Amino acid sequence: MENQPIIEIRGLDKIYKTKNAEVQALRDINLTIDKGEIYGIIGLSGAGKSTLVRCMNFLERPTAGHVFVDGVDLGTLNTRELGKARQNIGMIFQQFNLMMQRTVEKNICFPMEIAGVDKASQKKRVDELLEIVDLSDKRDVYPSQLSGGQKQRVAIARALATSPSVLLCDEATSALDPKTTRAILTLLKDINRKLGITIVIITHEMSVIEEVCSQVAIIDNSQIAESGRVAEIFAHPKTASAQRLVNPEGNKIDFGGRPGKSIRIVFDGNSSYEPVIGSMVLHCKAPVNIMFADTKNIEGRAYGQMIIQLPEDESTAGKMLEYLSGQNVSVEEVSADD
Amino acid sequence: MIENFLVPFNETVIKMIGWGILETFYMVIGSTVLAYVIGLPTGMLLIMTDRKGMHPMPKLNGALNFVVNILRSVPFLILFIILMPTIRIIVGKAYGPTAAMVALLIAAAPFVARLVEQSLQEVDGGVIEAAFSMGASPGTVLWKVMLPEALPSLVNGCTIASTTILGYSAMAGFMASGGLGDIAVKYGYNRWIFPVLVVSVILLVIIVQIMQEVGNRLTKRVDKRNIG
Numbered sequence: 202m203e204n205q206p207i208i209e210i211r212g213l214d215k216i217y218k219t220k221n222a223e224v225q226a227l228r229d230i231n232l233t234i235d236k237g238e239i240y241g242i243i244g245l246s247g248a249g250k251s252t253l254v255r256c257m258n259f260l261e262r263p264t265a266g267h268v269f270v271d272g273v274d275l276g277t278l279n280t281r282e283l284g285k286a287r288q289n290i291g292m293i294f295q296q297f298n299l300m301m302q303r304t305v306e307k308n309i310c311f312p313m314e315i316a317g318v319d320k321a322s323q324k325k326r327v328d329e330l331l332e333i334v335d336l337s338d339k340r341d342v343y344p345s346q347l348s349g350g351q352k353q354r355v356a357i358a359r360a361l362a363t364s365p366s367v368l369l370c371d372e373a374t375s376a377l378d379p380k381t382t383r384a385i386l387t388l389l390k391d392i393n394r395k396l397g398i399t400i401v402i403i404t405h406e407m408s409v410i411e412e413v414c415s416q417v418a419i420i421d422n423s424q425i426a427e428s429g430r431v432a433e434i435f436a437h438p439k440t441a442s443a444q445r446l447v448n449p450e451g452n453k454i455d456f457g458g459r460p461g462k463s464i465r466i467v468f469d470g471n472s473s474y475e476p477v478i479g480s481m482v483l484h485c486k487a488p489v490n491i492m493f494a495d496t497k498n499i500e501g502r503a504y505g506q507m508i509i510q511l512p513e514d515e516s517t518a519g520k521m522l523e524y525l526s527g528q529n530v531s532v533e534e535v536s537a538d539d
Numbered sequence: 540m541i542e543n544f545l546v547p548f549n550e551t552v553i554k555m556i557g558w559g560i561l562e563t564f565y566m567v568i569g570s571t572v573l574a575y576v577i578g579l580p581t582g583m584l585l586i587m588t589d590r591k592g593m594h595p596m597p598k599l600n601g602a603l604n605f606v607v608n609i610l611r612s613v614p615f616l617i618l619f620i621i622l623m624p625t626i627r628i629i630v631g632k633a634y635g636p637t638a639a640m641v642a643l644l645i646a647a648a649p650f651v652a653r654l655v656e657q658s659l660q661e662v663d664g665g666v667i668e669a670a671f672s673m674g675a676s677p678g679t680v681l682w683k684v685m686l687p688e689a690l691p692s693l694v695n696g697c698t699i700a701s702t703t704i705l706g707y708s709a710m711a712g713f714m715a716s717g718g719l720g721d722i723a724v725k726y727g728y729n730r731w732i733f734p735v736l737v738v739s740v741i742l743l744v745i746i747v748q749i750m751q752e753v754g755n756r757l758t759k760r761v762d763k764r765n766i767g
Contacts, residue, residue: 284674298669
């Protein structure tokens with residue numbers, strides 16, 4: 202099961218033709234998502250991430266390139282085969298998209314009606330699913346009687362009804378408050394662990410990626426700017442767009458023309474639990490000024506960065522840099538116009 | 540004064556008014572049902588074959604739109620006159636409630652088609668997209684998503700259609716259609732027996748009120764979008 206790709210995207214382009222112009226929504230996208238991953242795709246609005254996720258179940262047909270799900274090239278399927286393939290790819294949405302005229306139970310039954318599941322099995326499956334999303338008491342109510350979080354739970358249950366191997370989440374938490382967002386993300390994590398389902402999360406919020414994803418792709422200006430393990434991208438964002446997302450304010454610190462060097466210390470997950478700065482201050486017997494600090498707990502390890510201002514005194518500053526180089530952190534000098 | 544008002548209402552007139560009510564119901568219910576038999580599928584076809592629809596067929600869509608617009612733009616009485624030879628062939632005569640029903644049906648069907656089209660258009664695109672993401676076919680989306688989701692709006696549209704048809708049926712009175720409109724025309728317009736005109740108009744108003752109220756309640760009952 203490990204490291205077996207379930208979604209592979211090769212050379213994907215998507216161009217929208219309007220009356221007198223062409224808009225390139227996606228450009229040469231290459232992506233491999235392994236079985237059992239929670240894969241995040243992050244980008245600012247208009248970057249093309251919603252189009253990309255819709256290409257994964259062919260709600261949007263790519264202009265060029267291939268999308269393989271479970272080894273099948275979606276582009277080679279006819280309408281009926283594509284319908285069948287989609288039963289293996291669940292999807293949830295920002296606005297939940299429940300049928301308002303159907304009860305919770307009937308909403309969850311809908312994909313099974315399409316798949317031709319018999320009534321008795323549908324009922325049994327609804328029981329299981331309501332158990333998973335913790336809404337067993339809401340079986341016969343209508344969506345208008347539910348809160349946003351509950352609606353998304355119903356949508357998750359509905360998306361899981363045909364036991365798909367992939368779950369696509371298009372900004373699934375963007376319409377929810379922070380507390381509900383956490384609850385939904387926890388549920389997604391649980392589902393991933395218990396059912397082994399691969400989850401693709403589209404979001405514009407870095408916190409969502411931090412919370413649940415193991416892999417991330419950053420999409421910027423219709424292209425994948427960077428992709429890899431979340432921890433890796435957080436610690437060492439290589440591209441400008443990745444840095445913008447990881448440290449939205451990290452590069453905009455007002456140094457106010459103070460004397461002394463400023464340095465950025467990046468924690469890579471091994472050393473954040475050790476009091477690196479404290480030890481350094483004790484070791485060098487001189488104070489430092491912390492300008493900015495942002496550390497995060499990702500997959501049980503700490504990552505993050507800190508910007509500190511070293512003392513004016515060159516030799517103390519040199520001593521500190523020397524001390525830090527012996528620790529398991531990376532250090533770089535930053536200037537006011539960085 | 541009251542006595543004077545009541546003078547024209549002898550047994551014959553009362554019987555005639557009773558009969559008029561029945562004829563009006565016959566015309567309105569009959570033509571509404573038949574207008575939906577034609578208009579509902581036409582509205583669905585308009586939605587499906589639209590350029591942005593689930594099954595774009597620009598030529599068919601253009602032709603349908605053209606016919607609907609033409610029929611909608613001819614005033615009802617003139618349409619009735621144009622249709623008289625055809626109605627004579629179908630019904631055997633061009634007067635009476637059944638003849639009027641045919642004219643009403645031809646006038647109402649395109650109107651119904653537009654109402655249905657509009658109701659289906661209101662269905663949330665996200666819900667339709669979700670259905671496609673589950674592997675639904677366009678037919679399934681139409682039958683199991685769009686029509687049920689549009690039900691409150693469709694019922695509301697039916698109320699509008701039937702009250703409009705009732706109005707047309709009164710107009711058909713000028714063509715000796717029978718029904719309350721016919722009575723109002725014959726007694727009120729041709730002979731100026733004012734009390735009979737007033738009573739038939741009041742009856743028409745009451746019928747519209749009842750239809751509207753029934754329609755509103757039905758719409759509310761089938762609407763699950765705003766439950767506490």
